[in-house]
Amino acid sequence: MGQVIVVTSGKGGVGKTTTVANIGAGLAMLGKKVAMIDADIGLRNLDVVMGLENRIVYDIVDVVEGFCRLKQALIKDKRFSDNLSLLAAAQTKDKSAVSPDEMRRICKELKADFDFVLIDCPAGIEQGFKNAVAPAEQAIIVTTPDISAVRDADRVIGLLEAHGLRDPLLIVNRVRPNMVKRGDMMAVEDIAEILAIPLLGVIPEDEGIILSTNRGDPAATVQSSFAGTAYRNIALRLTGQDVPLMSLDLRGGILSRFRRLVGGR
């Protein structure tokens, strides 16, 4: 039986979709069978980030309305030897086209065939959020080092507790080590202290992410990508491996971290 994980944040634009795409890719590269669900109905994005837009035949609303079977709607990603599948959101409908019960039914079916079911939650805390959270057994909170994003993350953690989802995991995205060093950006430690949930990973700001997102190629597949490595580490941690955080050396900046790697600590 697989595990259903929702990736959520409250605030928009912090990197939920990018995170789902890259963790999905990272897990698939480890040989895990992964299904990704785009729960952002009406504003679908995950297919674009994954470069699978032109392969959509059926979407999640077609499944819910009985126009097709679930298996028919799953788009298999050949780049990951079919380990990675996507259930696309509908572009035309809105969040009311799917109910929490229908999301639970879809995920129950997927769990039987996949090791991980990743749900890309829409921004906000309304119907789309409730749909995305309903079937989840675990949650990943994505935030950026901005006061507003951290505030929304805190609010969402409280709402998840009300849904019975305790102890979500934290990803701090788009961290700029140099700005943190100068005191111009919230440090990961400060964010973790306020939110008081376990830290799953830290993703450095990386221009390569913009490129790979626009190209439809998750950064996790690029060995040299800094952010991609951070995402691959997160995938490893989700499979139960103990991978040390890259972030712990943030105070020393990127260069000293390289030196430390080269110098073998």
Added chain:
Amino acid sequence: MAERETALLVRRTLRAGQQVRYSGTVVVLGDVNPGATVIAGADIVVVGQLRGFAHAGAGGDERATIVAFRLRPAQIRIAHHIARSPEAPEVVPDQPEMAAVVDGALVIRPYRPLLYGRELRGGSAEWGRSSS
């Protein structure tokens, strides 16, 4: 009038958007995060960090106090007195503090158990008895 003798024990961290209202004293075993609200008829005690909004003596009781392990709220109120955090980043003392109304002004002082409520208001004779 506030029910000073009754207290509500909140055994968790209050997160953004969460609110606790109670007619008596509120004790939080956890943090009060930014964006969270505590409103009490009597005192507020936070066994953790107070970074949100706190209103003690909400029914008008000026004797009410706010005590926190780390007092760094966005805004605090006691009865009808309001104080907000300074614009410039302040250095928060690494010790418990107490907010109270003294001579008609809301002040924050280091919290000292033995002097509870007395140092802030003068009353040295009574304080002398209690410390013996």
